[in-house]
């Protein structure tokens with residue numbers, strides 16, 4: 001898709017992927033040599049320190065604070081390029097799959113914005129619109145184009161441009177986070193629907209992806225910070241200690257009380273997810289092939305087993321660093337922190353494409 005990109009070719013063969021989340025900023029620098037992709041550096045900065053919050057909790061910060069946090073992360077990380085791509089949160093975008101008659105491209109350029117009015121609740125002057133033809137489908141015997149339509153509010157794009165300028169990065173493109181995560185995580189059978197579950201601090205995003213496109217998306221207003229809050233409530237620990245207990249113990253059988261508090265929150269999220277999956281499968285007569293757990297919340301110990309049992313679908317926890325070459329001594333750490341970095345890795349991978 002063209003809209004969010006500057007059409008600059010990345011000749012440098014080095015690129016930083018930047019993911020500004022509500023609880024923390026993540027960066028990953030990759031480089032490419034002889035067609036192989038290597039990890040140069042990665043880092044995370046908790047935004048909680050700018051407000052009276054604890055690591056792992058969501059924040060809503062003004063641009064200056066985000067710039068300050070991201071700048072200090074860039075400074076502390078071992079990066080040696082300014083070339084970067086940046087993710088835009090899914091909640092800031094409107095993504096629709098639309099069907100249009102098969103017409104020449106020029107005509108399509110005029111027709112899509114008209115059709116877009118039906119799908120986009122804002123005035124078209126307020127949003128930046130982009131689309132790409134992703135395939136064809138037959139509707140009542142007539143061949144139609146399947147078009148992925150993306151709209152982002154202009155003030156959101158402006159905000160991310162200001163952040164990029166503030167942190168002095170040369171941004172090649174902006175990308176909606178789900179496309180970045182899909183690039184880093186989906187390497188299996190493209191022709192079957194997969195699910196990416198992105199568990200962040202205050203919400204969990206659910207996406208059904210088929211052939212690289214989002215078939216269904218949904219945000220559940222509960223995330224990993226709610227698990228820490230539940231642990232704190234049930235065990236009397238303060239929120240900081242509860243966050244540590246969540247990370248250390250998670251769903252371990254050794255601590256039934258903690259396990260129960262964690263499971264109650266997960267049950268809320270996964271009952272909703274089960275409903276979404278049943279709807280999708282019934283409507284499309286397609287079975288979900290696999291579930292991929294991403295986002296920091298998915299680093300929870302035992303979550304993979306919990307979800308595969310709860311949903312009875314093959315489940316894996318995101319390992320985005322598997323698609324890059326990294327030193328042996330880092331492998332264990334990269335596998336533990338992997339889920340937090342899916343988006344940042346996916347952004348950086350895009351920056352190295354077509355070189």
Ligand SMILES: Nc1ncnc2c1ncn2[C@@H]1O[C@H](COP(=O)(O)OP(=O)(O)OP(=O)(O)O)[C@@H](O)[C@H]1O
Nearest residue numbers: 021022023024056200201224225295296297299300
């Ligand atoms: N090892 C771990 N075990 C359990 N939870 C973890 C672990 N590591 C991080 N988390 C939780 O993950 C959450 C943050 O996830 P993530 O970094 O994906 O969110 P974000 O990108 O900042 O938020 P969003 O994408 O929703 O804006 C925090 O609530 C944190 O407590």
Ligand SMILES: [Mg+2]
Nearest residue numbers: 021022200295
């Ligand atoms: Mg995130």
